[in-house]
Amino acid sequence: MTQSPATPLPSPKERRRLREARSLSQAEVAAKVGVTRETVRAWESGRSTPRGRRREVYAKLLAEIANERAVAGKRSVRRPSWAKDLAPPVGTKLDTKLDAKDEKSPARIPVGAAMNGHTRPEPVTPTTAVAQAARGPEQGPEPDPGQGPEPEPEPSRPTTVATPAEAFDTLCATCAPGLVRQTYLLTGRRTLAQESVERAFQLAWQRWPEVAVDRDPAGWVRAAAYEYAMSPWHRLRPAHRQPDAPPAEAADRAFLDVLMSLPPAQRRTLLLYDGVGLDLPETAAETEASTPAAAGRLLRAREAIAEKLPGQAATPDALHQRLGELCRAEKLRPPNARRVRTGSEHRARFWTRAAIAFTALIVGATALTLRTAPTHYEPPQSPGKAINGVPPRMGPGPLTYADQSLHKKLREDLSSGPERLTPQAR
Template sequence: MPQSPATPLPSPKERRRLREAKSLSQADVAAKVGVTRETVRSWELGRTSPRGRKREAYARLLDVVPAETAAAPAERRRPAGTTATARRPAPVKELALAERRSAQRGTDGGGTGSNGSRSRTRPQPAAKRAAKPHGPLPMTATTATLNGHTRPHPARTVPAAGTAGPRGLTPDQAFDSLCARCAPGLVRQTYLLTGRRDLAQESVERAFQLAWQRWPEVAVDRDPAGWVRAAAYEYAMSPWHRFRPSQRHPDAPPALPADRAFLDVLLSLPPAQRRTLMLYDGVGLDLPETAAETEASTPAAANRLLHARRAIADRLPDLADPEALHRRLGEVGGAEKLRLPKAERVRTGSEHRARFWTRAAIAFTALIIGATALTLKTAPTHYEPPQAPGRAISGVPPRMGPGPLTHEDQTLHHKLHAQLTTGPHRLTPKLT
C-alpha cells in the first residue's frame, strides 16, 4: 500500500523564525505538539525532524502547510532560471518588537543570551534612537560582501531547491561560483571580527574546504553562503587560537589612524556582540536570522546589537548612525589587501585532507585490530589460581634445627679429623 507523502516543513532556521514571529517559546510549542522542550530544540537545530502526526501538528502550528500548497503552483509557473525573493521587514519594527517582548517577559534588559543569562540594563531612549537607521540595511545573502558605500538590492535571493547555483552546472562549477561570489566579502568580515589577516584567510579557506567535503548537504541548503559564513565565523572566533604560537603577537595595525581607532573599538567588544553587529549592520541579515545564526533568542540579539552600537557611539560619535557604521565597516574591510582562497586549491586541499584522515582512521583501526589479535594470541588459555599464602597449623610441632653436640659427639668429631683422609687403610678400619 503506498504511503502518503510527508508534510513539508521549512528549514530549521525558518522554523525558529516562524515560532518567534508568533511569540511562542519552545515550551509552548512542546506543550501544543505533545513533546518535550528538548525535542523542539532539536527540531530547530536540524538534528532531528518530526514524523507522523507530530509532524502534521507541528506544521499546522507553524502555518506552513497553506503557504507550501499555495507556493507550489507559483513555483511551477515560474520560468526556469528565476528565483523567489523575500522582502526584508523594517529593522526598526524588529527592534521594537524585540523590546516589547522583553518588557512582557518582565526583564530589565530585554533578552537572554545563549547561556541563559539575563541582562540587567535597559536600553535608554537615546540608545533606541541611535539604533534606528535612516534607511534599510539589506544585503544580498548569497553575496554577503562589504562593498563600502554600495548597497545591494533589498531582496534576498533564495536558491532553487536542490541546487546551489544556476541549473545545469556540475558540482565543481557550482562550488567555484559560490567561492568566487562569497570569498572576497567573507575574508573582510572575518578580518574585522578577529583583527588578524592570516587567521581570516585560514578561516575562510577552512570553511570552504568543509563545505566541499559536505557539498551534497550544502548544495541543497536554503542559504549556502550562510552555511559557509557560519563555519568561517565559528573557526575564526574559536578561543583555542590564543594557544597557537603564531597568534601570541598582534598583527600590524591598519595604515590610517582612523582605521586603527575603529578596529580597536570593534575588537574591544565582546565576541557575541561583535558577531551580532557584523551580521546585522555588516552583512545585512534580518534580526531573526541574526539570532538564529548566533544561537540566541531574538530579544537577546537585539540587546547585543543595541549595546554594541552604544559602545561604538560612545567612543566614536561619528558612527552613531547605523548607515555610517555600515559604510565604515565596508571601508575598513576593503582597505586591507587580503589573499583570497582559490576554488581549485580549496577543492584539492579538501580532498587531500579527507584522504589523509580516511587513511589515518584506517591505519588506526588496523592497529587496534593487530593489537587485539596479538593479545588473543599471547593470552593464557586456562586459568591458574594464585598460590595461597602460608598459615600456622595448631597441633603440629615446628621443625627444629640441630641442637648442641654432646661429649661423645665431640670426641668422635675430633677423632675423625685426626685420622688420615686418604689411603687404603680407610677401606679396612682397625678396631680400637
C-alpha cells in the same frame, strides 16, 4: 463612507528579492520611502506591514523594479497582480528628486554585498542552478483570460546542467571576497581570516550534497567560517602570540581596536546585524541564541562603541557605513575555488587513510593480545603478613641439630672427678 482598498504588496521574501535585484540597500529604500532602515527590515521580514502613503510609495518602487526586470529579461512575462496600475512605464522616474539624488550618489551596494566592496547582480546559488537544470527551460505563468491573448514567447535556449564543481566555483567566487573581509573584522587577523574562509569552503565541498540543497548556502559557509575563526584554540598557536599589523589610517586603527575589545559574542552579533544586514531572528539563529539575548548583545556592543568613539558611529546606518569602509580598506586575497576543492579532497583522503591505519593498528593489537594471553587464570599467592595480637614466645625454644649434638657429647663425657678440673696438654 467606504474605505478604499489597501494597495497590494508582494510577499516579504519577494520584497527583499526585488531590492537585492536592484542592488539597493535597506537604507536607500528607507530614504526613498521616508522611513528608517529598521522599518524596511521589518517589512521584509514580515513583522510589520506599511500603511497609508508610505505603502503606496513602497508599492510603486517595488512595481518599478519588477517592471524593469521583466523588460530586461526580454521575456513575455505577465506582471504580478500586486504590480498592476502601480509601475510606471519603463524610462519614467518614480520620483524625480530622489532619482536625481541617486544619479549623483555612488554605486548602490546592497546590505549583503556591502562587505564585498563592489556591486554585483543577483547571486546564482548552487540551489538555483540545480533547480533550473531540473525544471528545464524557464516559462512564464499561465495567461490570464481577462487580459486577452499573450504574445507568442521567444524560443527558449536549452539550459545546460551545472556540474557540482561549477556550482561550487560560482558560490566561492561570489561569497569568498566579502566573507574574507567579514572574518577579518571578526578576528582582526588577516592570515586567520583567509585560513578560516578556506577551511569553511573545504568543509562545504566535503558536504556539498548537504550544502547544495540548503536554503542559504552562503549563510552555511559564513557560519562555518565564523565558528573556525572564533575557536579559542587559536590563542595557543605561536603565530598568534604577536598582534597583527594595524590598518594604515588612524581612524581605522581606533575603530578596529574598539571592535576587538568587544566580547566575541557581541562582536559577532554586531557584525551580522549591522554589517551583513541580517534581521534579529536570523542573527539569533546563526549565533545560537534567543532573540532577546541577541538584542541585548547588539545594544551593549553599540553602547560600548558609542562610549569609546563618540560621534563616529552614533546611528546604525553610520555604524553600517563604518564597517563597510573598514572592510574595503583591507586588501585581502580570497581563496581559489579550484585549490579549495583540491585541498579538501586531499584532506579527506588523508584523514580516511589515517582512520583506516588506526583501525588496522587496533585490530592487530587485539589479535596479538588474544594470541599471547593465557587461557587459564591462576590467582597469585598473597605474601605473608604479620598478625597483631599474638604474644611473643617466652623461654627456650626447641633444640636445633647443633644443640642436640653438643648435648649428646656432654652426656657421654665424664661428669665428675679431678679430670674435669685438670687441663691436659695435647
